[in-house]
Amino acid sequence: MSEILTKSRARNIFYGGSLFFIVVFVIMTIHSHRYVVNVSTAGMPLSPEVILGKHVWERHSCINCHTLHGEGAYFAPELGNVMTRWGVLDDPEAAFETMDGWMAAQPSGIEGRRQMPFFEITPEEMRGLAEFLRWADQTDTQGWPPTDAG
Amino acid sequence: MKYQSQKVAYAYFLVAMGLFGIQVLGGLLAGWVYVWPNTLSELLPFNIIRMIHTNALIVWLLLGFFGAAYFLVPEEAECEIWSVKLAYLQLIILVVGTLGAVGGYLVGIHGGREFLEQPLWVKFGILVAAVIFLLNISMTVLAGRKTAITGVLLTGLWLLSLLWIFAFINPDNLSLDKMYWWFVIHLWVEGTWELVMAAILAFLMLKLTGVDREVVEKWLYVIVATALFSGILGTGHHFYWIGLPAYWQWTGSIFSAFEVVPFFAMMSFAFIMVWKGRRNHPNKAALLWALGSATVAFFGAGVWGFLHTFHGVNFYTHGTQITAAHGHLAFYGAYVAMNLAIITYAMPLLRGRAPYNQVLNMVSFWLMTGGMAFMTFVLTFAGTIQTHMQRIVGDYYMDVQDQLALFYMMRLGAGVCVALGAVLFIYSQVVVRREIITPNTMPKAEGETA
Ligand code: HEM
Ligand SMILES: [Fe+2]
Numbered sequence: 225m226s227e228i229l230t231k232s233r234a235r236n237i238f239y240g241g242s243l244f245f246i247v248v249f250v251i252m253t254i255h256s257h258r259y260v261v262n263v264s265t266a267g268m269p270l271s272p273e274v275i276l277g278k279h280v281w282e283r284h285s286c287i288n289c290h291t292l293h294g295e296g297a298y299f300a301p302e303l304g305n306v307m308t309r310w311g312v313l314d315d316p317e318a319a320f321e322t323m324d325g326w327m328a329a330q331p332s333g334i335e336g337r338r339q340m341p342f343f344e345i346t347p348e349e350m351r352g353l354a355e356f357l358r359w360a361d362q363t364d365t366q367g368w369p370p371t372d373a374g
Numbered sequence: 375m376k377y378q379s380q381k382v383a384y385a386y387f388l389v390a391m392g393l394f395g396i397q398v399l400g401g402l403l404a405g406w407v408y409v410w411p412n413t414l415s416e417l418l419p420f421n422i423i424r425m426i427h428t429n430a431l432i433v434w435l436l437l438g439f440f441g442a443a444y445f446l447v448p449e450e451a452e453c454e455i456w457s458v459k460l461a462y463l464q465l466i467i468l469v470v471g472t473l474g475a476v477g478g479y480l481v482g483i484h485g486g487r488e489f490l491e492q493p494l495w496v497k498f499g500i501l502v503a504a505v506i507f508l509l510n511i512s513m514t515v516l517a518g519r520k521t522a523i524t525g526v527l528l529t530g531l532w533l534l535s536l537l538w539i540f541a542f543i544n545p546d547n548l549s550l551d552k553m554y555w556w557f558v559i560h561l562w563v564e565g566t567w568e569l570v571m572a573a574i575l576a577f578l579m580l581k582l583t584g585v586d587r588e589v590v591e592k593w594l595y596v597i598v599a600t601a602l603f604s605g606i607l608g609t610g611h612h613f614y615w616i617g618l619p620a621y622w623q624w625t626g627s628i629f630s631a632f633e634v635v636p637f638f639a640m641m642s643f644a645f646i647m648v649w650k651g652r653r654n655h656p657n658k659a660a661l662l663w664a665l666g667s668a669t670v671a672f673f674g675a676g677v678w679g680f681l682h683t684f685h686g687v688n689f690y691t692h693g694t695q696i697t698a699a700h701g702h703l704a705f706y707g708a709y710v711a712m713n714l715a716i717i718t719y720a721m722p723l724l725r726g727r728a729p730y731n732q733v734l735n736m737v738s739f740w741l742m743t744g745g746m747a748f749m750t751f752v753l754t755f756a757g758t759i760q761t762h763m764q765r766i767v768g769d770y771y772m773d774v775q776d777q778l779a780l781f782y783m784m785r786l787g788a789g790v791c792v793a794l795g796a797v798l799f800i801y802s803q804v805v806v807r808r809e810i811i812t813p814n815t816m817p818k819a820e821g822e823t824a
Contacts, residue, residue, distance in 0.1 A: 231588060234595035235522065241599055245606040252607075252625070253553070256618050260549045264617040275546045282486025288421030293616045294693030295552065296488055299408075299420050301771035302693065331415060338407075338775070339415035360548055366623070368615035370690060371768035 264364040277356025280349045289340070291374075293365060299338065302374025307354075307361040309372050316355065323354040375723045377448035379455035384724040385465055386441030387717050391800050393434035393472065394710075398796040400427035405789040408782040418480075425479050425491050431705065432489060433472050438713035439570050440464070443511050443527060445720045446577045451518025456510050464506040471499035487555055490541050497541055504535040522591035523573050523580070526598050530569025537561050549617030556612045563704070564608060564633055564675075568601040571671070571712050575640060578664045578719055583651025590647065597639045604632035614685045615692060623685040630683045637668075637676035637708075644668040657722065659735040663715030666743055670707025678703055678750065690765045695778070696757030703750040706742075714739075714799060721803050731802035738802060741795030749788035756781035 268274075281287075289300040312318040327350065331339040345353070375381070404423045407413050414423075448455055455461060475496045478484060484491040492500070508531065515524050540557040576594040580587060610626025644665050655661065678700040682691040691697070722729045756778045763769045763777065 229592065229596075231522070231592045231595065234592050234599070235525075238595045238599040238602070242602040242606070245603055249606045249609070252621075256553060256613070256622070257550060259619045260547060260553070260617055264619075265547055265549050270547055278546060278548065278551075285421045285425065285484050285486045285491060287486055287488045288424045288491075289419075291693040292548070293552065295612075295616070296693070297421070297424055298693065298695055298698050299424070335412060336410075338411040338772075339419070341416065341419045341421075356548075363549055363617040365615045365617055366620055368689060368692065370765045373764045373768050373770050373774075 265359075265362075267362040267364070268359050270359070271355065273352045273355040274359040275352075275356075276349060277352030277354070277359075280345060280353050281356055284343050284345075292360065293363070294368065300340065302369060303357060304360050304363075304365070305369060305372060305374050307358050309374065313358060313361055316351075316358065319354040319358055320351050323357070324350050375726065377454050379458050379461075380445050380448050381724060382455065382458055382461040382465075383441040383445035383720055385462065386437050386444060387721065387724075388804075389465065389469060390434045390437040390441060390713065391717070391803065393430045393437065394796060395800060396476075397427055397430035397434060398793045400424075400430060402786075402789050402793050405782070405786040409779075409786050422479055422482075422484075425484060426476055428489055429475060429479075429491065430472075431710075433468070435705075435709045435713060437465075437468065438717065439531070439567075439574075440507055442570075442574050442713070442716045442720075443507075443531065445716070445724075446574070447511055447514050447524055447527070448518075450521045450524045450577070451515050453514065453518035456513035456517065460506050460510045464503045464510070467499050467503045467506070471496040471503070487544060487551070489559060490555070494542075497538075500541075501535075501538060504538060508532060508535055521587070522594050523576050526569050526576075526594055527573035530566045530573065530598075534562055534566035534570070537566065552616045553613065553618060556609055560609045560612055561606070563708070564605040564630075565602060567709060568605065568636060569598050571667075571708055572597045572601070572636070572640060574712055574716050575644060575664060575668060578660065578715060579644060579647040579651075581719065582653065582655045582657065582661050582664065583647045584653030584655075585647045585651050589650075593639075593643045593647075597636050597643065600632070600639060601636035604629050604635060608633050608683075611683045611685075611688065614688055627684045627686075631680060633683075634672075634676035634680050637672045641668040641672040657719055657729040657732070659729065659732040659739070660715055660719035662736055662739055663711055663718050666739055667707060667711030667715050670703065670711055670743060670746070672707070674700065674703025674705070674707040674746075674750065678754075690761050691757065694757045694760045694764070695753045695781075696761065699750045699753035699757055702753065703746055706746045711743075717803065730806070734798055734802035738795045738799035741798065742792050743795075745788045745791030745795060749785050749792070752781045752784040752788065756785075 286292075286303070287296040289297050291298065291302045291304070293304040294302065307313040307319055310319070310322050312322055324347070327343060327345060330342050333339070400423055404420065404427055407415075407420050407423065444455060444461055471492070475492045478493055479491070483493060485493065490497070511531070512528065515528060537558050540554045543554050545551050545554065572594055576590050579585060580590050606629075607625055608630035610622040611630040613622035613626060648661070648665065682688050682696050682700065718735055759778060760774050763774045764771060
């Protein structure tokens with residue numbers, strides 16, 4: 225190994241090879257970016273309500289208990305398909321009502337059960353949240369999750 | 375300590391250890407809430423606890439890296455740090471930012487992208503601190519001797535700072551948000567941070583074993599080449615189910631499967647250097663941490679990562695306790711332990727005395743490593759059951775969690791063990807005691823030199 229792979233050759237392989245993989249990665253990223261916009265998330269418009277909902281989701285850091293498309297914390301249920309679970313995926317009004325009812329009932333206060341906090345959320349924001357989760361649920365996630373349990 | 379300016383590392387390491395303490399206490403509390411969920415549920419909900427736990431981890435690891443750079447670059451470059459004042463200014467910015475962030479979290483001010491919850495001004499502060507750091511350390515390297523260790527270290531630190539730009543990019547489209555989020559998260563821990571880790575490991579091997587620089591540095595290039603060749607396209611293992619094209623399934627599976635290679639190489643490198651080495655360095659605790667880190671990183675990142683990285687497996691395990699098991703052992707082995715290794719090596723030099731409190735330090739290694747291993751095992755069992763019940767049978771999440779109570783109790787026990795180890799480690803570094811063992815009192819084994 226010592227004659228064929230000299231230190232300077234190893235260095236060149238490292239820097240040259242890395243550059244190569246970075247370029248490939250960037251090209252694939254550009255393609256993926258377009259695919260997301262035009263294909264996988266195109267099932268429902270990215271409306272102002274959806275965007276507002278995403279901000280509400282972020283402001284309250286829901287991700288540090290829940291997963292969304294399988295990413296986040298593992299303390300509370302997956303929410304990428306919660307609208308499917310509730311059976312309101314195609315019904316914005318029912319989605320809002322169910323969401324509103326759920327949020328109002330927290331925390332449950334049941335002894336020995338994980339608690340979700342109560343959040344101060346205006347009706348407009350609540351509608352956004354419901355729309356955001358409906359939007360996420362219609363994303364083409366290659367068939368994930370395996371069951372509706374999330 | 376050969377260069378006066380290396381002393382700045384001391385301040386970095388002290389702050390890092392302080393945050394390490396906060397991180398572990400946060401983790402302990404989170405583990406407690408898993409067992410007794412009503413605890414503090416309204417005052418300090420789980421999401422806030424977790425944010426403190428993960429953010430403290432990331433910041434202290436970065437502080438440790440910065441400290442390590444300020445410690446080892448002068449020795450490698452054979453000159454003083456370009457500006458000591460800037461180094462302290464950088465530390466102050468980071469401390470103010472961290473305290474501001476944690477204070478904000480406690481009163482409900484935070485963002486909502488996992489690990490990147492810091493308010494904008496803190497993110498910006500981190501950027502400024504990174505720029506100061508890069509300027510300072512690059513000027514130092516440029517002024518002095520250039521070695522492979524500083525080259526790789528700097529490449530890693532430059533790239534990881536550049537990737538921080540993506541912390542500011544948060545598209546309204548959730549799938550795009552997630553894709554760019556992984557540019558920070560994955561390309562940090564499975565790319566740029568590996569460069570930093572490998573450089574620190576190479577430095578420690580050079581100092582502790584006395585093997586030729588030529589040999590060490592060639593190994594270093596091979597390790598980091600395998601890291602980036604596998605890790606960059608390996609990002610695809612996070613792109614399976616978030617709305618990205620299907621071609622990531624094979625791309626991610628194949629390339630990320632090779633991510634085990636750099637970790638295996640680091641472990642082999644460390645052991646081979648020790649076997650080959652002729653130096654009998656008195657700082658045995660530093661050697662233990664360095665070898666331990668390379669080994670546990672191989673298991674936590676390499677083996678536990680491999681376990682769920684193929685898309686056919688990940689389809690079922692994605693976002694379960696399996697992920698949690700892997701995340702814990704990988705972070706601990708690769709980055710926590712390597713930071714503690716360089717701290718263990720540097721502290722006696724920075725404080726100007728022989729390796730002290732080595733026995734306590736080594737006890738802390740076994741407490742923490744044993745605790746983390748046990749935690750990983752119980753979370754893996756919990757995750758296996760969860761995967762079956764929730765992802766195959768289709769039982770509801772909360773019902774499944776109720777079945778896992780026993781595992782969460784054992785994980786809390788493991789957490790207590792780790793916390794004790796952490797406290798012991800900090801004590802062994804900060805509190806001065808008389809050394810208990812004198813090195814080299816054992817009779818030499820046959821054939822042993824020096
Ligand atoms: C020291 C290096 C590593 C660290 C610190 C690390 C840490 C983590 C963390 C914290 C997560 C969870 C992220 C989230 O919150 O969603 C994660 C996920 C993951 N890691 Fe690693 N990791 C490392 C190396 C690896 C390697 C080498 C592999 C593969 C061979 C790997 C495979 C995975 C996979 C497949 C996931 C996604 C799990 C899921 O689908 O839920 N990791 N890692
Ligand atoms: Fe990854």
